[in-house]
Structures are given as structure tokens and as C-alpha cells.
Amino acid sequence: MADLDNFFKKLAKGVAQSRLAVTGAVISGVILPVLLLFTLLDVSGAVRNPYFGFINYVVLAPLFLLGLLLVSIGMLLRKDDEDIGLFTYEYIKEQLTLPGRFTRIRKLIFLVGGLGGGTLFLVGLISYSGIQYTNSVSFCGQFCHTVMEPQYTAFRNSPHSQVSCAQCHLGTESSWSAGAKLSGIKQIFAVAFNAYSRPITGLSSNLRPTRETCEECHRPDKFHGDKLYVKDQFLSDKENTHVQTLLLMKVGSGGYQGRKAQGIHWHVSPNNRVSYRTTDPKKEKISEVRLRREDGSETVYLSESPKAGEENGEMRVMDCMDCHNRPTHVFLNADEALDQKLLVGEIPTTLPHIKKVGLNAIQQEYASLDAARREISDHLRNWYEKNYPQIAATRQDELRQATAGIFQAYRENVFPAMRVTWSTYRNFIGHRDNSGCFRCHDGLHKSANGQVITKDCDACHIILAEADPAPDVNKLLQENLRKGKNLVKDDGKP
Ligand code: HEC
Ligand code: HEC
Ligand code: HEC
Ligand code: HEC
Ligand code: HEC
Structure with a gap:
């Protein structure tokens, strides 16, 4: 002792x-x-x-x-x-x-x-x-509140809101994690010294390999068959008419248990290796596409008018993220954002022209969220006082509710502090503004022997109804089946 x-x-x-x-x-x-x-x-x-x-x-x-x-x-x-x-x-x-x-x-x-x-x-x-x-969502999403607000807000409203930021951005492999931590320290300095870009872009090249990420939860060989895709829209007329677009989406699969890859997920089969070349950091312009099939044969499709220098672009193998680039940071366009609020009744459809007026209000540029809140409210009040004084005087509750719903549509998608606005982040699923699938499937990418990457509307979906006020799904399905536009069979042949 x-x-x-x-x-x-x-x-x-x-x-x-x-x-x-x-x-x-x-x-x-x-x-x-x-x-x-x-x-x-x-x-x-x-x-x-x-x-x-x-x-x-x-x-x-x-x-x-x-x-x-x-x-x-x-x-x-x-x-x-x-x-x-x-x-x-x-x-x-x-x-x-x-x-x-x-x-x-x-x-x-x-x-x-x-x-x-x-x-x-x-x-x-x-x-x-x-x-x-x-690694927690709270640190990644909330600590640098203003900086991450757009991505965090979109994430919270998405199907992946229970998946942590780290699961997609860092993963469990230590090498990715260590690299991300180092770049994280750099980012903390960037925030401290106000040296980050607004809006934030170009993160996809830093993500972990996506097949690994997404396939921890999704098996591309397992989603298959066709999916009925219903899109609700409201027209900019006096009645704010509710219409529906119905597509039979050929979701397909990467092939499983001896069945062939088919439909849209044909791209993710290991037998069909699609790669592409681009010089564009946003990956919008694609100058060359290569397809290597199971037998080793390769087809090279060149864009009709590749510009000088494009042949130097980087070659990239296509993966989930080339279509699902917005699985969780889903920013809607102004039209879709309002349609969602009208559909669930946050904006009453009983007010004449509310879609048109609302659209006009949220498409203006506002200096801050507070300014937007004030001016959207003024915009609506002034419009109804001028055009429907009766409504402005007697249906104030309805107007107040509509104003709140319209502002909510704005604040979920536009972030003035980060200069994120309606068109900042583009979704590649589908072909909005001729982008997305049409970056390759534009009918302009051809091989030397004249093969063209298809732009056939039926290749990806069967359009059952377009902006129809009262589509009859059963009848439409029957009609299309009779016309021979039947669903993709399991052997991959239509
Ligand atoms: C389901 C997977 C997934 C989850 C979960 C996820 N992200 Fe992302 N994130 C992505 C993908 C994919 C991109 C690349 C988008 C692109 O390049 O178009 C991205 C891009 C970003 C960007 C760059 C800006 C942009 O929108 O392109 C930021 C910042 C970001 N994520 C932050 C976060 C934060 C913070 C969280 C958690 C609150 C989070 N992410 C959760 C998949 C995910
Ligand atoms: C940790 C698990 C997990 C990871 C990782 C993950 N997902 Fe998901 N994903 C889910 C779950 C769970 C759902 C279903 C959510 C629901 O319906 O509530 C889902 C839904 C989806 C949907 C359907 C969305 C819809 O609107 O119905 C798509 C598409 C999708 N994921 C793609 C991806 C992609 C691409 C990645 C990789 C960047 C990914 N997921 C990574 C768990 C995950
Ligand atoms: C060629 C583009 C493309 C690629 C590559 C792609 N997908 Fe998809 N995926 C789609 C489209 C289009 C849909 C259906 C439309 C929609 O969800 O809006 C879809 C639907 C899905 C769904 C929902 C299925 C359902 O039945 O609701 C999941 C899950 C999914 N994809 C996961 C993945 C994963 C994981 C990968 C990578 C291994 C992947 N996808 C690669 C285009 C693609
Ligand atoms: C990087 C280029 C590229 C992009 C982007 C792309 N594809 Fe493709 N896709 C191809 C190529 C190459 C083929 C094979 C040639 C052909 O069938 O015309 C193909 C074939 C297909 C096929 C036919 C598969 C089969 O069964 O033969 C479908 C369906 C398809 N793509 C859907 C989509 C959808 C939906 C999107 C967008 C979400 C998309 N593709 C985006 C390159 C691309
Ligand atoms: C390469 C595949 C592909 C081709 C070819 C294609 N589409 Fe599509 N289209 C899609 C996908 C995927 C979506 C779903 C987008 C989404 O999930 O939001 C879509 C969505 C749509 C929609 C719904 C629009 C909306 O607002 O969401 C319409 C209408 C449409 N397509 C029409 C057409 C027409 C007409 C053609 C022929 C010129 C065509 N498509 C060719 C893949 C394709």
C-alpha cells in the first residue's frame, strides 16, 4: 500500500x-x-x-x-x-x-x-x-440548417425518409466512410467561412457506388411486371378541373430465376452493359452510348450532332442513379407541387381559378421566405378583390386556407437562402423538358448501321389516358389488350 x-x-x-x-x-x-x-x-x-x-x-x-x-x-x-x-x-x-x-x-x-x-x-x-x-440524420440534415434545408426538407417528404443520410452517402465500408469524414471536415470549414456554393450541386460523383447502396434494400431482379401509374392534375381553368393521366409503366426486371431481363429495368441486368459518355457535369448532354450484350457484341450509338470536344468526355457505366437521381431529394415543379396540395384538399378547389392564380404567385422570385409568405398572400388577395370582389369579401376563410396551402407548396420546393428554385434540380425519371430518358431515347442517337435508340412511346409505357377528366381504367385496359398492346411477358418478348 x-x-x-x-x-x-x-x-x-x-x-x-x-x-x-x-x-x-x-x-x-x-x-x-x-x-x-x-x-x-x-x-x-x-x-x-x-x-x-x-x-x-x-x-x-x-x-x-x-x-x-x-x-x-x-x-x-x-x-x-x-x-x-x-x-x-x-x-x-x-x-x-x-x-x-x-x-x-x-x-x-x-x-x-x-x-x-x-x-x-x-x-x-x-x-x-x-x-x-x-453519421446521424440529425447531424447531416439539421446541423448546418440553412445549407442542408432543401435536401433535408425534400428527404422528409420522400419515400426514403426512414433511410439515414449516411446509408446512401457514406455506407458502411470504412474507406468510403473515412473519405467522407475527411471531406466532411472540409465542408464544416466551408460553412464556417461561408465558402460553399449555393445551390449545392455535383454530389452524385461522391456517392458510394450506387448498385451497392440501393441493392442493400432493393433487388433489381425482383421488381417486375407492369405498374399502373396514375398522375392527378388540375387544369388552369375556372373550375380547376381534375384530370388524370394513366400509364401502364413497363417496370420490368433485371431478369431472375432463368427469366430474361425485360422492360425498363432491362438496363440493370449484368447481361446488358450500357455505358455513356458526357462532358456535361449535369450529365444532360450525352454524346455517345455503348451497349455490350451477353454475347460480347457491342453497339455504339452516336449523337447526331456531337460537338467538338465531347469525344473527350468521361465514360460511365449506367446504374440506378442515372434514372433514379432523385430517390429522396424529390423537388417538384410548380405545377406538380400545386396539384398535390389541390388533390389532398390543402388548397380548396372550390375557389375559381385558384390553380392559375396560385401558379402565377409561386413562380415569382422572392428575396426570402418571409417576403414570399407576405407577397403570395398579397398577390391572392389583390387578384380576388379585383376579379371576384364578392369572394374576397365573403369567403375569407377559404382564401386564407388556399394561401396557406399555396405557400406550403412553395416552401417545400423553393429555398431562396440557398438559391434553390423550381428548375434547380432536374429529375431524370421520365422525360421532363426532353431530359431524363430522352437524353438517350431521343431518336437521335444512331449506330453506324442505322440502329436508333428507341423513342417509341410504347417501349416504356402504354398511354391509357391523357389528361382525362373521368378515365375508366377497366375499359381502357381491355381496349389496349385487344389492340395487342399486351403486357410484357416473362420471357422478355412483348
Ligand atoms: C435514398 C438515398 C439518399 C438518402 C437517404 C439521402 N440522399 Fe442525399 N443524395 C442522394 C443522391 C442519389 C444524390 C445525387 C443527386 C443528383 O446527382 O442528381 C444526393 C444529393 C445530395 C446533395 C447534393 C445536392 C442535390 O440535391 O443534388 C446533398 C447536399 C445531399 N444529398 C444531402 C443529404 C442529406 C443531408 C441527407 C439526409 C437528411 C440525404 N442527402 C439523404 C441520395 C440520398
Ligand atoms: C435502407 C433501405 C433503402 C435503401 C438503401 C434504398 N431504398 Fe429505396 N426504398 C426503401 C423503402 C423501405 C421503400 C418503400 C417506401 C414506402 O413505400 O413507404 C423504398 C422505395 C423506393 C422506390 C419507390 C418510390 C415510390 O415512389 O414508390 C424507389 C424508386 C426506390 N426506393 C429507389 C431507390 C434507389 C434508386 C436507391 C439507391 C440510391 C434506394 N432506393 C435506396 C428502402 C431503401
Ligand atoms: C433506365 C432507367 C432506370 C434504371 C437504370 C433503374 N430504374 Fe428503377 N425505375 C425506373 C422507372 C422509370 C420506374 C417506374 C416509374 C416510377 O417509379 O416513377 C422504376 C421503378 C423502380 C422501383 C419501384 C418499383 C415498383 O414496382 O414500384 C424501384 C424499387 C426501383 N425502380 C429501383 C431501382 C434500382 C435499385 C435500380 C438499380 C439497380 C434501378 N431501379 C435502376 C427506371 C430505372
Ligand atoms: C444512357 C443512355 C440511356 C438512358 C439515359 C436510358 N436508356 Fe433506355 N436504353 C438505352 C439503350 C442503349 C437501349 C437498347 C437499345 C434500344 O432498345 O433501343 C435501351 C433500351 C430501353 C428499353 C427496351 C428494353 C428491352 O426490353 O429491349 C426500355 C424499355 C428503356 N430503354 C427504357 C428507358 C427508360 C424508361 C429510361 C429513363 C428512365 C431510359 N431507358 C433511359 C439507353 C438509355
Ligand atoms: C424511354 C422510355 C420512354 C419513352 C420512349 C417515352 N416515355 Fe413517356 N414516360 C416515361 C417515364 C419513365 C414516365 C414516368 C415519369 C415519372 O415517373 O414521373 C413517362 C411519363 C409520360 C407521361 C406523363 C407525363 C407526366 O407529366 O408525368 C406522358 C404523357 C408521356 N410519358 C408521354 C409519352 C409520349 C407521347 C411518348 C412518345 C413520344 C413517350 N412518352 C415516350 C418513359 C418514356
């Missing part, structure tokens, strides 16, 4: 003799209880605030480690009156063979082992929960 006492006295004296070590010990000593308490609160889920985790793992934990480091450096640099000669063979031999010394050394080893182990355990626990924290 006396030996142990002695050891602590010596340790304390050693620390006390070095100013550096004292500083370190004070820092670590003060921080330790706070750090332990915060980590416990965080791990147990008692506090859910992105700034809390940040202070604990990104500020306190490194400070604690710094303190420990200072103690160690201080001890090493300390000028000692007794020369320990720690690393000489004779010294160690002497320590281990002298009987009295031996027990002292053993105690020392146990003590150092215990203290070191405890510290290691602590550091491990804190780093583990720190990594968990920096």
Missing part, C-alpha cells in the same frame, strides 16, 4: 513539476465529468439536439484528448532528478530480479494497465458514439 501511495505521490509530483502537464491535467480533469455526463445523455437518447452532440463530440472530446496529450508530453519532457533509465536492459533486469522491486513493478504494471485500459475504454466509447453522431 505504501508503494502505491508512493507511486501516486510521485505521479502527482511529476505532473506538478511540469507546467505543461498541469495545464493538461486541469483541462482533462474539468472536462471529464461533463464529457461522461453528456455522452451518457446522448447514448441514452435523453437529449435530441444536433448542437448538443456537436459540442460533445466535436469540441469537448478532442479537448479532453488534448489534455491527456499535454500530460504525456509534459511528463516526458520533465527534467527528473532520479534517472529511471526506463529502456535499458540492465535497468529492467534489475527491476525484475530484485525481490522487493519485483512486486513494486508488478503493481506499477497493473496500475498503468488499469489506468491505460480505462482511458482506452473511455476514448473508445466516446469515439464510437461520436462516429454514430456524425
